[in-house]
Amino acid sequence: MNAQTVTSSVTPSVTPSVTPARKTAFVKTSLFKAEWLQFRRNRTLMFMATVFPVGIPLLIFAVGAGGAVETANAFDYFVMYTLLFVQFYTVLSMATTRRDERVLKRLRTGEARDLDILGAICFPGALLTLIFTIVIIPLLLALGAPMPVNLIPMVLAVLLGLVLCSALALLTSGFTRNAEAAQLTSGPVFILAMGGLGSVRIAFGESIVADILAYTPFAAISDLAQIGWAGATFYDNVTGATPVDFAGAFQEMLVPLGILAVWTIVALWAASRYMRWDSHR
Template sequence: MTTETLDRSSPRTAFSRVRALGTAEWLQFRRNKTILFMATIFPVGIPLVLFSIGSRGAVEAANTIDIFVLYTLLFVQFYTVLSMVTTRRDERVLKRLRTGEARDWEILGAICIPGALLSIVFTIVIVPLLMIMGAPAPVNLIPLALAVVLGLILASALAFATSGFTRNAEAAQLTSMPVITVAILGLGALRPMFGDSILASMVNYTPFAAISDLVQLGWAGATFSDSLAGAEAWSFAGVLEHSVQPLLIILGWTVLTVAVTRQYMRWDTHR
């Protein structure tokens, strides 16, 4: 038996399986014109338009990147993964894939690849674009990078968990609303309107509010609420110190969401 025959007959690695599945998911992603339009035109376009009509200071830049990250996580990752995994389930693709070599995490990870790649590319693009348009440089990019990476993991887990309660792809428009609503309430620019109420305290501990805090700290050196109160921006080291709490909140919600996903996600159609 030749070496070439041995290579062909040996089982593929996890990386090669994920790459093959991810390539197939990317092709399917490109064919869905609605999702492709929502995931490519709006994420960068809307934040840049909003930034161009403001005063272009550090706070405005932080709010712009905050909106960008929120939109990207919700519509480039969360909603697209929810739609794709629900469609694959109803077409019984997920069930068939589980009978092959691929492990569960490889199948689900491949579904996350298209949105995650677009999100990372958009983030790399928008940061220098904002600076070219006059925004001051970020105080510390580490919290911003962590917000995007952990946000992608959390958004994907939320999509898988939500799919367990979604009967079909059309129903995703309804079942996604609770996540989208809570995420929007967590925007740094919106939270001050809740004042010191109990609702404000509850919103502050939601995962997307923590992501917003990381983004604001990373770019402006302070959260939007602190900036409104007249607080001075933290230094590079100070930003890292104040990023610990929102980071722990995100990690806690991610672990909880993964546990819910393992319990309630369905691999076969409701029918």
């Protein structure tokens, strides 16, 4: 056996290497699938994520007159309940649980990026929210609701609302010691959201309380939902204001859209600053 034969016999075979892009995509996909499976196995979260957001708005629509104002109010409640129960509370519960089990800390030591880890936690609720939104609009139309004036403000309310509620959930998890405590720490966000509903704010009339609530993020979401379906906010519709048309909705949505955008940016910054990756223990 000559030297060339020996050299060739011990030379290892070359296998194609996995590119960093493919490895990152594989890690991200695995995280998203794992969080989705965990979400589906949690019966409490699944119950809260389906019954409340869909059932309550349909009930509100059924007991109403079925006009544009009543339909916009039903869709307003749908958006609010979906963002709260499907996205905010589930992300808060999952982030707190994963942190206390030290799953988040272990994931950060691997190849997963922080954004991928957090995105996977936010994915199940966001997916259900988008599915429910696609379903609820034709369902209301099939039940006799009038056509929306402009879908764009409604879509923006849902999409920006998802980002806002995800950030608020991650921020709140930083002050939540365990999953059980989430029922208490989520209270301020739920109260703020309920106060932002158009049908609730009108009870305060033109008082300073109503003015303050109008600049909260959930009030902006409510106004966008109402403008999109009925062409005016709930207060304007009830007080007899003339609804705008498709083109007019773009101008009407500028103020609530700006308010929501500012709050979303602030919430994202606060979540990145105050979220905890390790347990309180």
